[in-house]
Amino acid sequence: MLKEIEFEILARRHSDEIFRYARSLLGDAGEAEDATQEALLKLWRDLSKVRWGAARAWLYRTTRNHCIDILRRRSNRSFQLMDDGIALDETLASSEPSPLEALSLEELKERLDGALQQISEPQRSIFILYAINGMRYRDIAQILDLPINTVKVYLSRSRTKLRHALTEDSPCATH
Numbered sequence: 001m002l003k004e005i006e007f008e009i010l011a012r013r014h015s016d017e018i019f020r021y022a023r024s025l026l027g028d029a030g031e032a033e034d035a036t037q038e039a040l041l042k043l044w045r046d047l048s049k050v051r052w053g054a055a056r057a058w059l060y061r062t063t064r065n066h067c068i069d070i071l072r073r074r075s076n077r078s079f080q081l082m083d084d085g086i087a088l089d090e091t092l093a094s095s096e097p098s099p100l101e102a103l104s105l106e107e108l109k110e111r112l113d114g115a116l117q118q119i120s121e122p123q124r125s126i127f128i129l130y131a132i133n134g135m136r137y138r139d140i141a142q143i144l145d146l147p148i149n150t151v152k153v154y155l156s157r158s159r160t161k162l163r164h165a166l167t168e169d170s171p172c173a174t175h
Contacts, residue, residue: 003047006052007043007044007047010043010047010055010059011040011043013056014055014056014059015036015040017133018036018039018059018060018063019032019033019036020032020132020133021060021063021064021128021129021133022035022036022039022063022066022067024128024132024133025064025067025068025071025125025128026067026070026071027113031070034070035063035066035067035070036063038062038063038066039062039063039066040059042062043055043058043059043062054142056139056143057139057142057143060129060143061143061144061145064125064143064144068121111166112162112166114165115161115162115165115166116162118161118165119158119161119162122144122146122154123154123155123157123158123161124158125144126140126151126154126155127155127158127159127162129143130155137151137152137155
């Protein structure tokens with residue numbers, strides 16, 4: 001009975017955020033849902049081994065590992081960060097964009113997806129966790145089992161790589 005209650009609390013508390021993280025890594029809502037379910041199933045099986053205070057990091061790490069397995073299996077398909085652009089669209093003003101603005105936003109999403117493809121792991125995960133999920137360095141370090149200074153360095157490198165890739169691909173960029 002206690003196991004069911006603990007699981008229910010943890011699942012309700014963290015399932016939405018690990019789904020968003022999986023969707024950011026996989027670019028596919030269906031696969032993200034599968035990855036989330038797999039992580040929660042593993043949590044159910046291993047609940048007695050997971051410390052209550054470390055459950056969030058454990059779920060993120062488990063989800064990330066499952067997503068990496070999915071990405072390896074579909075290696076001949078291209079990786080997209082956001083299949084429907086929800087993370088980018090959430091930052092926009094509530095008014096509907098004009099058709100020209102919508103085209104520009106779609107182009108920006110495509111360029112961002114392409115730039116993110118150029119970043120390797122764990123830098124991609126660190127950028128997603130920090131910039132999209134709004135996590136702190138300490139939490140990212142715990143999730144990825146890395147020192148905080150390494151997280152900071154990798155985040156800086158990922159920003160530099162993204163900036164370079166987005167500037168390089170820009171139609172306005174001068175070469």
